[in-house]
Amino acid sequence: MLDATTQRPALPHTPGVGYKAQHYSALISDPGCVGWLEVHAENYMGQGGRPLAQLRHLSERFPISVHGVGLSIGGEGRLDPEHLARLAHLVDWLNPASFSEHLAWSTHDSHFLNDLLPLPYNAATLARVCDHIDELQETIGRKMLLENPSSYLAFEASDMTETEFLRAVSDRTGCGLLLDVNNVFVSATNLGYSPQGYIEAYPLDRVGEIHLGGHDEDQDEHGAPLLIDSHGREVVDPVWALLDHTLALTGPRPLLIEWDTDVPDWPVLEAEAGRAHAALGAAVS
């Protein structure tokens, strides 16, 4: 299916999964209800070999969403021009259905920290994030989707809510949004606000993709719940319920299951995709 305005393959309103090489054969032989795949951009920035050959083959079968995890859009420094060029090269080569990145930073002083780190929400950080997104969108020649983070703490220096911040970024840059429902649940639990209230305040009309994943449970030193976004297990029931609440407001959207650590055998991931498929079906009726 081609998007009418961009003439690119669009992500279907079906379940997708984060692609792992061990699931290659299963996906090629019988993907079941899985209608699209997400890949992490940085894993496909080598010069050749199996990763690129597999991705080329998969892209003939599935619409692909390229998800960057290393651009550091929220970083204080300027974006790494070499990394921007690598992203542009990958997007040109693959022509994916979608490109997305995170509201977070991960690089400082040319050191990459391999985690999605938090930033305060205020006028200064808003200007910085918008400049970086403008530069990225200009470099890759298309609009991106920006994902809401998982938060474990808040900044005294914030004077906007996260949903106000994301709405302002989208207004100024024209970027779409990626709504990670598990991240909403994790952040709302950790910081003590209503996840339903967050969803209702989110600019849902800009949501091009929804993510779901598993999290771990811990406590802070005061005995308060501390949820950690791990992508290492099944999506929990309260997050499925929050998804239903979300889909009732948005209607069906491309819906991704992320499972990045302790990756299970295909039938386990396929069962999660099946549950996502049922949730999408319920949202239509």
Added chain:
Amino acid sequence: MMPGQTEFTAALMDASRPAPQGLRDGRGRQAGKRFDVYRNNVAVSLTEALEAGFPVIRKLVGDEFFRAMAGVFLRAHPPASPLMMHYGAEMPAFLEDFGPAGGLPYLPDVARLELALRRSYHAADAAPIDPASLAAVPPVAMAGLRLHFAPAVILVTSSFPILDIWRVNSGAGGGAPRPKEQTALVLRPEFDPRPVDPGPGAAPVLAALIEGATLAASLDRAGPEFDLPALLGLLLSNGVITGFDLED
């Protein structure tokens, strides 16, 4: 006051520093343990990347030693780019100077071999020549032959038996390492790199050929047992040669 990313990064990488000021939980209390989530994410994710990148080093030193060593390494050498496929390039030099591993002097060379396998895995694809085209070169012209090697081909020399050590500790089989120096030629016939022994006396010849020397100049470096047809057979049957030219 807003903690800058310089302060945030310094506290991330050094657990003896307090968490930055200005971070709160949802009730306005100092963030405390919540900052440790980020510290832990950074250290664990980089340690896991090193474990995935150096499985034989990990086997040789044991899980506990490797994790402790990775903790020192990742603070001295955080990744220089978001391409984690390249992370750990400083490991051989780090191991040369890492006192607690001083009893295992072959570790740096084993790390070089593991890095070479990873580089080979991600190297550019290249179509090999038809062996018949090389066979058609007149014998008189062979002295001026220069071979072009596929980007996935990497030579790792060592004064230790790195091939035997790698095989025994990577599940590739083989008996106990023999006490002799070995050179590993990393090949990637299609997508899976593997290290092979290029044969007796072949290492200096291969090194010269890969550097672009002519066959005649390379053969000047051959050891007494060197077998040229055997080496060419190994290279041609594994898709190593992507082209050649002939010097007059």
